[in-house]
Amino acid sequence: MTEKDKYSVLFEPVQIGPVVAKNRFYQVPHCNGMGHVRPRAEAAMRAMKAEGGWAVVSNQETEIHPTSDLAPFAEGRLWDARDIPALRLMTDAVHDKGALAAIELVHNGGHASNLLSRAPILAPSDMAIENVIPMQARAMDKSDIRALRRWHRDAAVRARDAGFDVIYVYAGHNMTIAQHFMLPHMNQRSDEYGGSLENRVRLTRELLEETREAVGDTCAVAFRFAVDEMLGADGMQAAEEGRAIVELLSDLPDLWDVNVAGWPNDSATTRFQPQDGYQNDYISFVKQVTQKPVVGVGRFTSPDLMVSMIRKGVLDLIGAARPSIADPFLPEKIKTGRIDEIRECIGCNICVSADSQGVPIRCTQNPTMGEEWRRGWHPEIIAPKLSDQEVLVVGAGPAGLECAMQLSKRGYGVTLADAADEPGGRVLRESSLPGLSAWMRVADHRLYHLRQDNNVQMFMQSQLGADDVAELGLKHVFLATGARWRRDGLGRSTYRAPPQIDKAAQVFTPDDIMDGKMPPKGPVMIYDDDQIYLAAVLAEKLACDGYDVTFVTPANMVSPFTQYTLEQARVQLRLIELGVTLLINSTLVALSADAVRFACTYSGQEKELANLSSVLVTERRRETTLYDALRQRGGLDTLNLIGDAASPSLIADAVYSGHMAARNFERSPDVIEADWFRRELVATDKE
């Protein structure tokens, strides 16, 4: 059987109500930090998925009314007809590329804070809202429910008028009022919308029926539903009410889009859920209960797994959010037998972190993600070379690998050198730590290309000095020499009062640990003033290796940045379960051979602990020795510092930096400069 035959089932059309998906690839709704705040960027990003072969491309949760106001976050908005032009940008662009466009209508109830609209917050019953702000939601009365139904119906009509083919009713992620009505702990009503399951599902049933009534002749009505809250008996379970609800509503929607709640479960990272298809146990019953097509997700990137999901009757459509972000051309690559070229999602949730912060999406694997409109970047196309220049890239970490790969794709001759035994840089090093093995895909994808390209020469174990570079005779040099963790404890919390570190103190850095230089057995203190992710990963490693670990941080939780990636609760729980002692709100003051002293971040009161050795995770120093030497020496036409050597940051940022450098090579400085200023503006014409 040829590859084409093997995967042909994935390219069968699927009828969804009145519309037809041309194949089984379905980009489910996902947030991207663009929405109504950046409508051109939204349109271009979704259109890229359509171009990459997805049969259905969805937008993101789209507010239907000022009582569901997610400001300042950049989601979809369709309060009234004035919002149609922004959404029309997307549907036109998606249709141009031959896909169906779906819209996820939502009323968020008490998941919204209505901070812009200042409207009342609605819920099944009186209760605190989700965000820690001083507003309580009020129980909807019957007229509120009638109004909500009218808002949803009107929004569906507007969505159709904006050109959408698939229109969602949304009861998932614990973020929507339709789901809130279903959940007993949020619904204490005694009328026909509360009590029995049938009553709790009534609102959803009405929304589905009324959406169909309003637009069902031309648009498919999709229903996104979380079948399980993954809380066991404390929440909705797929085997209990989850299934009962699918049975109750069975063939009412044209499509079931099923997943698990809440969002941290649905979008689990590889760090805590390494298995693709991890939702199957929860969602596989659905097709047994409905005749309508079913779409589900689970970080699917393997076409073989996809085929087996279809053949086994688990799914009709292969849903994807993150895999479609990492590779918008995933369907096209499968179709054309270029499986090895797929940029596999590494499950790091950096995409989510951007939306969590209210800014446009980015992706570790796909540096063009979010830049389709602003910079005009295409994930599969890059401008061909402008000359026959040869380039040198020093450093085979994420920035260097991406830069070298893109330059080679442009057709330049590329020499890539790295001092280490193996390529990958920090990706290679960090992926050896607990939970991060999938991150190696960042290097693998790039090495796959580089090793095939005859224009590329890779030299490992090559520590280059300025003389070596001169000797090579290459006039265009990109330096991705990375960064090394500081050993002096200086970090964001200690600039005014640097810690006193005794020479006899046994101090280790993350680089030491990743180099295999381990502390002596016994108590180890890990001090985290980085506050991103690495310190907790190291703590996990050391605890698993049998060390008695104390985790100290000036922050008020472990790894606060991981709140944005939806991991923080799991990160802290993991350390608790491993018996790591946690000491928060504590800033390093002094370190000696056998003790460590901290100050309370609030009161300054000091505390001393006996200690044997310490791992200090604070900041990184950029490695610029070669850059400085080459700059001093002069004579190069291009000398470009990229990645962590330019600005220590995420792997995603390093890849982005390497990508941009490759794109900008031999472009004029004025054109390069202008790219930084491209943005969407609020209308200022008179109204």
Place this chain on the structure above:
Amino acid sequence: MTEKDKYSVLFEPVQIGPVVAKNRFYQVPHCNGMGHVRPRAEAAMRAMKAEGGWAVVSNQETEIHPTSDLAPFAEGRLWDARDIPALRLMTDAVHDKGALAAIELVHNGGHASNLLSRAPILAPSDMAIENVIPMQARAMDKSDIRALRRWHRDAAVRARDAGFDVIYVYAGHNMTIAQHFMLPHMNQRSDEYGGSLENRVRLTRELLEETREAVGDTCAVAFRFAVDEMLGADGMQAAEEGRAIVELLSDLPDLWDVNVAGWPNDSATTRFQPQDGYQNDYISFVKQVTQKPVVGVGRFTSPDLMVSMIRKGVLDLIGAARPSIADPFLPEKIKTGRIDEIRECIGCNICVSADSQGVPIRCTQNPTMGEEWRRGWHPEIIAPKLSDQEVLVVGAGPAGLECAMQLSKRGYGVTLADAADEPGGRVLRESSLPGLSAWMRVADHRLYHLRQDNNVQMFMQSQLGADDVAELGLKHVFLATGARWRRDGLGRSTYRAPPQIDKAAQVFTPDDIMDGKMPPKGPVMIYDDDQIYLAAVLAEKLACDGYDVTFVTPANMVSPFTQYTLEQARVQLRLIELGVTLLINSTLVALSADAVRFACTYSGQEKELANLSSVLVTERRRETTLYDALRQRGGLDTLNLIGDAASPSLIADAVYSGHMAARNFERSPDVIEADWFRRELVATDKE
């Protein structure tokens, strides 16, 4: 001496470089959550200050370049000429009302996160940036510094072209790169921009000189400078380098706008800094060192204090941010001898909390703040009555008082009834707690008006039932019956597993404490699942009263909401200093007569503490008994539930709700509905 003569000094014009302020009232730059995201709202809000008599009206920090990108926050933006039209809306509107318009240009360095632009982050030296995100700033090289100076100069020219009269160089709040260069702990440079004070001030000097060169012929160059970091010898001090810098730059700017850093110090709340003029000790030296006019702030609302500041030679111009928010017409009221009508700022920082959350400003005292454009609300003008209807307002808390006052201003006859002995509702009750006494101004301002108006009848100690209302014969009823704190421990963290509370447990609510019903002496546990502000205030009260207090919360800090009001560090420190035992990440499970059981929010692991009595601060129940009875009974033309009785929330929200109800009385439902949808949209026309 007449009042007019007494305050005439405040209305003297002041020359500021090439422009003249018509009086001494100066609205210093302050954030408002509008900026480039909501330019029409910004323009209307600033114009209202101009209309109210401020001689100079400033905008807010305005980014000059993509390397100073504060997204997703809604500040000013002037990256290039495309931003001019949005800013022109403001300057035109401010000029129309006879004031000068000022713009606060800024490069934020490592205070910016560049999350939208993804540009490198710039700083004097390599270091972690301010926000906990995984990016480090890189030390600027000489070409970076030259570029920054060019950006600033170009931005100044654009600002002039946008119509601004006063253009700022900004080195304050620890938020700007000009100040970062001044601070030794952030500047470890060894070139002419680091080391000596003169070197560290070099960049600021250049920015000032170049701004004057570029626009100084027509625009005043203002310099906003934080003279003291309020960290003693750990930071810049007014008596040391702060003064030395003023001496170094002396007459270089046309205006000194001086304050203290960081923002929590400059915008101290009354809870922690009850004294108006609290910055005087720091800033009073400035006028001794420069010939140029000086503006300063300190929550000035008393005209007598203002006059004394001028007469004593402390200031030339009375700066205000928060007092101008609480009362945009403060200058006009002083000018026309209506001192008693000033809505005094209560120093609660709810204005700041909105900006902290990236949404438009609101104000506890002034419910029209932020609604000048969207709802067309004017703080001093309200539509006259449309009929001779008489109205009943039940409840003399913040919502009822505001509603009654505005209805009476419209000319309606108002009957206001409350069951309590004294009016004020929750404002009266909460203002008796430690630190909150200034909050009583919310009631005082409204009572001042109500007591003078012959159209108003107030009845205290009047608990009305449905029969009483019927007997009164009034057909238009506004119910501001408030809310009461729950006694059952149910709150945001316990809906799935309500706490088991033994009947023998000694449980108190915040209402009990405010009613003077105190726990027995001994250990008291305060459980805070509200997480806003009140629980910590009660803990302070009980600790001061001699109780042995344990503060327990599911949050990871005390009063997380107070981060938005810039108070959290002080709130938690206060409890530590009072010897309160803090137990975070702990959810209430069970309460008996002598013990309390909690579960870790991460692991669920339970922990029991011996305990005598408990104060449960979780959620509030809306008091709707009268509403429900009247609804049942029928026969009213208006039955409007407002304030906490409609949706338990902040005092600011209650006032807003009462205000809106008064505005909307006798307006058509369609027109009322349309108001909710008014918003600013991103341009979607082709470009």
